[in-house]
Amino acid sequence: MESAHTIQDKISMSEHAVISVVSSTRTCLVTSEELPKDELVRFVIGPDNSVVPDLAQNLPGRGLWVKAAREPIATAARKNLFSKAAKASVRADANLADLVETLLRKRCFDFMGLARGAGLAVLGQNQVEASLRARQLALFLLANDASDEPGNLEHITEYRCFTRIELGVTFGYDQIVYAGFKAHSLTEKLKIELARLEKMAASHHVQQGNG
Numbered sequence: 001m002e003s004a005h006t007i008q009d010k011i012s013m014s015e016h017a018v019i020s021v022v023s024s025t026r027t028c029l030v031t032s033e034e035l036p037k038d039e040l041v042r043f044v045i046g047p048d049n050s051v052v053p054d055l056a057q058n059l060p061g062r063g064l065w066v067k068a069a070r071e072p073i074a075t076a077a078r079k080n081l082f083s084k085a086a087k088a089s090v091r092a093d094a095n096l097a098d099l100v101e102t103l104l105r106k107r108c109f110d111f112m113g114l115a116r117g118a119g120l121a122v123l124g125q126n127q128v129e130a131s132l133r134a135r136q137l138a139l140f141l142l143a144n145d146a147s148d149e150p151g152n153l154e155h156i157t158e159y160r161c162f163t164r165i166e167l168g169v170t171f172g173y174d175q176i177v178y179a180g181f182k183a184h185s186l187t188e189k190l191k192i193e194l195a196r197l198e199k200m201a202a203s204h205h206v207q208q209g210n211g
Contacts, residue, residue: 024036026040027065029064029065030072030081031072037057039068039195039196040065040068041053041065041068042054042055042063042064043065045062045088049090050091051064051082051096053099053100055100055193064085068195070200070201073096073097073200074096076092076096077092077094078094101200101201104196104200105162108161108162108193108197111186111193114186115184115187116171118184120181120182120186121180121181122136122179122182123176123178123179124176125150131180132150132153132156132180135155137183138157138191139156139187139190139194140153140157140158140178140179140180141167141178141179141180141181142158142178143167143177144162145163145164146177146178157191161194161198164177
């Protein structure tokens, strides 16, 4: 029979788990969906009453959360839903969705650069295919202007968000078609940003691995 102390410990652990789940989700001001923070974009109101994207989710001020997808963000700007949520007169750029996509792309490039500096990036078709066969990668990027793709992708997450020129510039080459990333916390952060970017850019492709 469990002691009162053991039961109380379990109750405390359960309450902590509930608090953790609640604190990691927010409600989209457009769709009213309660979603994980990683699937949303946080906005704050700047000193000039303009709506400012806070992709790192660390700017001061009350957060206004919108689902990380082009249509909800465009709707929030077009219908001035930020003013309603903030209970104040604020200004949202008509091209807010484009701005968010541009900033997300920059964050992806920044994380790719950090991953390369940490020795996590595998570049080039032969090297990536060998690493895929050995199941050494947690993320695979294929240029969206590539003509084909390798096999052995069942176990991995794949994104096609950038051209070969964009990938090349990021890694210091003329062009890169294949880029892989080893498992690491930086890779997980890059996955989050790629997932948000993919939802912002309607023409991009993503394939989720089956584990």
